[in-house]
Amino acid sequence: MKKLGFIGMGNMASAILLGAVRSGFLKGEETVAYDLNGFKLDSMNKACGMARAASTEEVIADSEIVLLAVKPKAVENILAEQRERLKGKTLLSIAAGWQYSRLRRLLDTSTHICAIMPNTPALVGEGMTIIEATNDLSQKELIFTRRLFGSLGQVEELSSEMMAVGGTLSGCAPAWIFMVIEALADGAVYYGLPRDIAYKLASQTVLGSGKMVRDTKTHPGKLKDDVCSPGGITIRGVKALEAGGLRIAMMNAMEAAFKKPD
Structure with missing residues (x-):
């Protein structure tokens, strides 16, 4: 079981993964990812040793915590398809415009949810990450999340009303x-x-x-x-x-x- 699994490996997810590995917070082999872009997965595997998954389902099954890092327009379809598999799992979402209340409507109550907004300077350890104060994370999960993004720079917790601005x-x-x-x-x-x-x-x-x-x-x-x-x-x-x-x-x-x- 991997500590962290990525659904999507675009620029922001890559910055999070590489930043966490370079800071020493995670080892590449403790992570797994799936993306439609196979070249991107190969590149990240070579860069840090991240495991390459064959599907979104594999990421969910093999990860303690799942990080959703896809385009906002793709979120609804993915969550609808994976609702059952995400039962009892922990989901961190960095999709813009998808805050806790919106995610909560699409997922089972057993799924722990937290909306997060990082930025690309995370790649060089100078990121600014915002964590939505309204979330379902356990104390252990919240500590992991804060340490993960803290390894990439600064972390601030904001109310749901202030997340967008x-x-x-x-x-x-x-x-x-x-x-x-x-x-x-x-x-x-x-x-x-x-x-x-x-x-x-x-x-x-x-x-x-x-x-x-x-x-x-x-x-x-x-x-x-x-x-x-x-x-x-x-x-x-x-x-x-x-x-x-x-x-x-x-x-x-x-x-x-x-x-x-x-």
Whole structure:
């Protein structure tokens, strides 16, 4: 019996598996996965020793805890097909838009359920994972889940009402920050800095700035003020960013991602 089985092995599931193995929390041979993409399974097997299952049914039968990592549109059909097999099992779901109440309607009461929203920086041990406070996990299962995702970065528990907005922020913002890193590097390349060095400087600066906010618990506005000398180059850059609408652009990005299309 494997400790953790994956139904689906896309980018996020791969990040979780590789991150957990690299952190030492799990061994590859303690996991099993099934995905329609056989090449992906072969690749992960070679990367970490994960066992390759021949079907979703095999993953469920051979795993203590099952992690559902498929496209949101596929969830309903999979759970309907596997309802009986999931009786008495523990299911962690990372499918966007599928919170506890929605999952609960499709599964037997004996199935332990928890909705989780991780993000891709889990691959490098700097992930941000949100666990829905409403769940059926036993204390042992919850400890395992928190340690699993804790091995990939930070973990926060949110109420069901806050899961959607919290997941939008942590799940979508990496893409926006990648754009910021790219833009900062482009600006430096324009003035002659080699691109590889520009990316290194920009990415480490973003990483370090984030750690300062997180670890010092100092308001980001205060940290910004501390860097802005009167009449200095940084405050001139701040003025340019304000003129370009950086703040409203980021807020608008959150609104666009969070609100459902009409």
